[in-house]
Amino acid sequence: MSPPTIEYAIPATVEHRALAEAIAAQHLCSENPPLRLSRRIYDTFDWRLFAADLGLEWASTVASGAATDAPVGAFNGIGMGSSRQTAPPASASPQGSAPAQLLCLHSLRDPAAPIRQPFAPEPGFLSELPNGVVRERLEGLLDIRRLLPMAELISTQIRLRLLNEDGKTVVSVVIESNRVRCPAAGGEADLSARLRLKAVRGYRHAFALAERWLQEQFALEPADQHQLLEALRGAGQHPGGYSSKLDYRLDPGERADSAAKAIHRGLLRTLEANIEGTRANLDSEFLHDLRVATRRTRSALSQIKDVFPAEEVADFKERFAWLQQVTGPTRDLDVYLLDFPELERRLPPSLGADLKPLQELLAGQYETVQADLARALGSRRFRELLRDWRGFLDAPLPSAPGGQPPSEDRPARPKRALQPIKRVADQRIRKMLARVRAEGSAITDASPPEELHELRKSCKKLRYLMEFCQSLYEPARIREQIKQTKVLLDNLGRFQDTAVQAQHLRDTAESAGCLEGGLPPVTLLAMGALIGQLIDEQRRARAAFSAVFDGFNSDANAARFDALLGESKAPQPSAKAD
């Protein structure tokens, strides 16, 4: 049961010391020494805490220029010294005591009662946080994302205590001037000053009296936004502003080349947003999102056909394929290492520990592939790709037909560039659907794994197309069809991923390092057992394929696709629709 707190915004015209004097003149009051506080505000890159209405701050006092050397009592009102009270000034020294670094988890809807956890090192991954109430609350929210410093709130506080007749604090008043700094970009900015009126548990009446008195005397307005949000915005952040999810708002009548550029611009923004995090390897999701944006870009280039000049499309496809290729090895290792606990679980408990040397071997390879990746992302080739692609997307669209025939300087316009995007989307989704159905129908129990792999690729293209163009369709219908496609993709993914993992294990075991004694025999045996498990899993996925595909290829699903795409009938299945 936490006592209430009210935060008021102090108008810029009000002088803080004069305000404190005015309060002190009318109350039995004591003043603590002023305090300079630094609070870093953390969230994940994709704003998971903000999305959950939470704000995390890591606080330390700024004493003698040392941001982390907090004196004992910094957070609990030490320094009872006062010109109006009998107690001498506090000078409790931090010698020998642990720095009082404190994590506070705020509800962004409620200025009172943050959850507090002392002795927290700088936040990073959840697994690195010491056990405590904040960690408990964050369980399940962060997954594998790292907490990053988004803003630093620097405050100077005048701290008053309103006292009762026993000299006991019954209300706490903090007058706070604030600045904000962006940890990444540097630079400081002013934030609104605040007066924080805080009740002391068990003294609600005194709080109510103080609240009324403040209102009558100064007519202060309650602060209109949580201080953490104000600080984030003041630091130039856009809470909730990043998501790798596709959420385009396309106009069905918009010309297809314009809509395609809008889709590509969104993907490019996602790709660019993740470059620095990938280079610095802040967490594995940066690279994941960068690769997904790259894959989607390649998919959109090939699937939203005939809207851009063919030569440029071919050039960019090749260059983005290079990007996909150079980011692959690190992602493979990420997946391997992230899945490692799952791999261990697949084995009997007595064998699980035998895999440890494999984990160490993979972790040892990580530095090299990450360095290669960082080099590729810092290369001229990559910079030029981004520059050229941005230039292409920002170039003005070719004008509508004006009667001039194509020439060498003015090549023929791609045939669908001017068509409405809805028509192009309908046509492309139908074609990809037909291809998926044709490829799936051709798969028999005797088909080689490559055919399932091809089907998976087609299926992904269909899914991406629907996701790019989601806003052009009735929301519930398109969501349902994306969901149906994902069911098939999940089955194909399980088949393919287990095959890749088994092959990777085999390759690792056969690699030069291992043949020369890099892994002990027990580890190789455990890897063999694991390959057996993975092959079993792959077999189960393969056995389930027919039923899953039959569901996708059912009349009911076909009818839903027809309803989604309108009256015109979907083309008959053919081996290759393109």
Place this chain on the structure above:
Amino acid sequence: MSIVALYSIKGGVGKTTTAVNLAFLASAEGRRTLVWDLDPQGAASFFFRIKPKVKGGGRALFRHRRALDAAIKGTDFDGLDLLPADFSYRHLDLQLDQRKKPKRQLKRTLKPLRREYDLILLDCPPGISLLSENVFAVADALLVPLIPTTLSVRTLEQLAAFLDDEKAKKVPRLLPFYSMVDARKALHRTTMDSVSDQGLPVLNETIPQTVKIERMGLHRMPITAYDGDEAVVAPYRALWGEVKRTLSLP
């Protein structure tokens, strides 16, 4: 959450001064801390300038969660609350005895506070009683101030023997420490040496006898909160550090 009791069979050994100072140091580190002043004399309440009064008395606290919530008062220090003393606590043994499972009432009463606080310090009255047995049932550790005199050591031995008899159940860790030590007194020195020779496990850190600590009552707050004299404050900090290490608190 940890529960540490400042407990001694003997009175006047420095339980309350230690309780309020350790509570202050703990809350200063950001721990959500509660002191329950179980002594009807109300010295801990006095140090925090809080009236030793609980609506409905001790009986209400053991009966109603709401009474417990309403009785807790914030001190002058963020993160440090007090459950004040009440004169009715002098009848606590009788009240506890009238309830089912009389030795587990304190444990039951404190259960809902486990999520609200990181540390609960019980400032116990002297003696060994039904309330003491309640304290033994709930505390993770008994921090026992020990004036280095023969009688004090004897009471510690009595307590250790009592807890030994309780071995079948979970018993708190016994953490005696020397309190009100006057190094000029030969008796204090020889007692400490003899205890050490007997191998009794006493904490290393000691709290000296000083006029400044005696004057804490004039300031009505923990000395660690207002006095800059390292000679006075450092022993409490060192003791708190040793308690944390011994109990593996973060």
